[in-house]
Amino acid sequence: MKFCCPHCKKPTLSLKQKYLTGKWREVYCPECGGRICAQPIVLAVLSFFYTWDVMLFGYVALAKHSWFYFGVLATGWLVLDLLNLTCPVSRMRPKNSNPKIT
Numbered sequence: 001m002k003f004c005c006p007h008c009k010k011p012t013l014s015l016k017q018k019y020l021t022g023k024w025r026e027v028y029c030p031e032c033g034g035r036i037c038a039q040p041i042v043l044a045v046l047s048f049f050y051t052w053d054v055m056l057f058g059y060v061a062l063a064k065h066s067w068f069y070f071g072v073l074a075t076g077w078l079v080l081d082l083l084n085l086t087c088p089v090s091r092m093r094p095k096n097s098n099p100k101i102t
């Protein structure tokens with residue numbers, strides 16, 4: 001399973017690279033070397049739901065000593081990870097493209 005690079009439009013990104021963009025990491029296209037990250041606004045919304053999932057169901061699981069709510073937490077996490085893979089990716093400028101402002 002390959003995902004398209006936003007720079008060269010070729011399906012060069014591996015599943016692992018796509019997953020890492022969803023964890024606020026930047027990756028580099030193996031074909032063109034372009035710098036890529038996940039779309040920041042979509043990623044911020046997803047991160048909110050990750051936090052909400054862990055805080056709410058983690059708290060309930062601990063408070064009630066319930067494996068059921070721990071399962072809900074884990075299932076929610078997996079669903080968010082799957083959504084994460086559908087998160088669009090953005091192009092980033094090369095690292096040293098901006099002159100330093102002093």
Ligand SMILES: [Zn+2]
Nearest residue numbers: 005008029032
């Ligand atoms: Zn590329």
